[in-house]
Amino acid sequence: MYEQISRNKWKSVALVVFFMAFIFVLTWFFEYVTGWGKGGLVLAVVVAMGTAAVGYYSSDNIVLGISKARPVTKDEYPYLYNVVEGLAIASGLPTPKCYVIDDTAPNAFAAGRKPETAVICVTTGILEKLNRVELEGVIAHEMSHIKNYDVRLQTLVVVMAGIVALLSDWMLRSFMWGGGRRRGRDRGGSGGGEGLMILAGLALAILSPFIATIIQLAVSRKREFLADASGAMLTRYPAGLASALRKISADTEPLEAANKATAHLYIVNPLKNLKGGGGVNRLFSTHPPIEERIAALEKM
Amino acid sequence: MGAFILLLVLVGGLAVMAIGMYNSLITLRNRCDNGWSQIDVQLRRRYDLIPNLVETVKGYAKHESGVFEKVTLARAAAVNAQTVKDQGQAENVLTGALKSLFAVAENYPELKANQNFLMLQEELAGTESKVAYARQFYNDTVMKFNMRQQVFPSNIIANMFGFKPREYFQIEEEVAKGPVKVQF
Numbered sequence: 001m002y003e004q005i006s007r008n009k010w011k012s013v014a015l016v017v018f019f020m021a022f023i024f025v026l027t028w029f030f031e032y033v034t035g036w037g038k039g040g041l042v043l044a045v046v047v048a049m050g051t052a053a054v055g056y057y058s059s060d061n062i063v064l065g066i067s068k069a070r071p072v073t074k075d076e077y078p079y080l081y082n083v084v085e086g087l088a089i090a091s092g093l094p095t096p097k098c099y100v101i102d103d104t105a106p107n108a109f110a111a112g113r114k115p116e117t118a119v120i121c122v123t124t125g126i127l128e129k130l131n132r133v134e135l136e137g138v139i140a141h142e143m144s145h146i147k148n149y150d151v152r153l154q155t156l157v158v159v160m161a162g163i164v165a166l167l168s169d170w171m172l173r174s175f176m177w178g179g180g181r182r183r184g185r186d187r188g189g190s191g192g193g194e195g196l197m198i199l200a201g202l203a204l205a206i207l208s209p210f211i212a213t214i215i216q217l218a219v220s221r222k223r224e225f226l227a228d229a230s231g232a233m234l235t236r237y238p239a240g241l242a243s244a245l246r247k248i249s250a251d252t253e254p255l256e257a258a259n260k261a262t263a264h265l266y267i268v269n270p271l272k273n274l275k276g277g278g279g280v281n282r283l284f285s286t287h288p289p290i291e292e293r294i295a296a297l298e299k300m
Numbered sequence: 301m302g303a304f305i306l307l308l309v310l311v312g313g314l315a316v317m318a319i320g321m322y323n324s325l326i327t328l329r330n331r332c333d334n335g336w337s338q339i340d341v342q343l344r345r346r347y348d349l350i351p352n353l354v355e356t357v358k359g360y361a362k363h364e365s366g367v368f369e370k371v372t373l374a375r376a377a378a379v380n381a382q383t384v385k386d387q388g389q390a391e392n393v394l395t396g397a398l399k400s401l402f403a404v405a406e407n408y409p410e411l412k413a414n415q416n417f418l419m420l421q422e423e424l425a426g427t428e429s430k431v432a433y434a435r436q437f438y439n440d441t442v443m444k445f446n447m448r449q450q451v452f453p454s455n456i457i458a459n460m461f462g463f464k465p466r467e468y469f470q471i472e473e474e475v476a477k478g479p480v481k482v483q484f
Contacts, residue, residue, distance in 0.1 A: 194337070
């Protein structure tokens with residue numbers, strides 16, 4: 001179990017490094033290909049940083065708002081709070097605030113930038129459908145997301161993906177509007193080599209949103225396995241989470257408040273019922289297949 | 301001159317290592333204390349809930365005085381336990397007594413429907429799992445602390461400053477975490 005955690009952590013770090021390198025290459029291309037040169041790059045970086053800062057600091061509230069979650073007190077849901085408090089003790093973290101989504105589809109997620117301000121959000125369905133041991137497994141999974149700073153990482157990855165999308169969008173635009181102007185200005189300059197560069201840039205501009213999406217999903221998939229493993233470490237009872245995952249995935253009800261942007265936050269993909277299986281879906285899915293997660297838990 | 305500088309660097313390096321080891325031992329010892337006080341908080345909470353529970357059950361099941369007495373005695377023994385080991389044993393007895401109390405409650409449908417009883421039952425179950433988690437956290441920390449005192453080279457520092465290994469908080473049967481067996 002310890003091995004699995006450290007291996008997963010390394011893979012996650014490698015993915016984040018790869019992501020940063022990717023963004024660097026993309027900005028470098030931007031400088032090279034557009035007629036804007038250094039000035040355009042500075043503008044792009046400023047706008048990107050501004051967006052990132054706003055996204056970073058209000059991300060948890062945005063997520064909770066989109067998910068139609070409401071804060072609850074201990075008097076309303078003593079059962080939920082007792083379980084959360086217990087696992088906060090087990091992990092040595094401050095007790096997160098609890099939020100509830102009024103939806104009968106069973107699911108849960110954690111949000112926040114650091115353990116001190118983290119929140120755990122569950123649907124009313126999960127409280128009704130799981131027994132105590134199973135709910136402890138789910139909350140332990142979310143607590144591990146908080147403890148490993150997954151919630152922050154996921155926010156950062158979302159923001160990074162946002163920047164990539166923004167940049168590639170910009171590049172495409174500058175070809176369409178600014179490209180002609182540049183050609184006019186540089187008439188008589190170098191020919192073929194520059195054309196090749198523009199082609200490469202164009203390919204990158206078209207591909208980058210896809211690449212970014214896949215990277216984003218890969219990060220979240222690795223970390224689901226990691227959170228399963230460290231969650232099992234907290235409860236010392238992997239079978240509880242395995243049984244919870246089985247119950248949640250067997251439930252066919254869709255979660256109305258979830259969408260493509262927030263799907264990767266949940267413990268089990270809330271959009272699972274909206275599409276069929278298959279190889280491509282597996283590559284693009286936000287979560288590893290439930291059977292693989294259950295098998296990994298049963299091996300512990 | 302060169303040899304002197306080399307010696308100075310060596311001694312300085314060793315001193316920094318020793319300070320680091322000493323500090324991590326102190327940190328772990330404080331973490332053990334903190335872990336223990338967390339168990340204590342949850343145990344107190346449990347002791348506070350028990351008289352309420354006994355009173356509530358008494359209201360419906362007056363004739364089961366043997367069970368009430370057992371719970372009350374076990375609670376008193378647990379409250380007065382002094383060492384880590386005694387506390388562990390007293391907790392075992394108390395858990396067993398509470399089990400028989402809930403078994404008695406099973407025979408009184410009206411009691412099982414009582415809102416106050418249900419709330420106490422949930423609070424007690426929640427507190428019990430918190431005790432279990434606090435114990436787990438404490439034992440993990442104790443393991444780290446004891447291990448640090450035994451492995452080389454931090455054992456030298458531990459011996460020099462008289463660090464003592466801590467006791468684990470043990471319960472005999474894994475009641476809380478074991479898979480639940482249902483028989484029909």
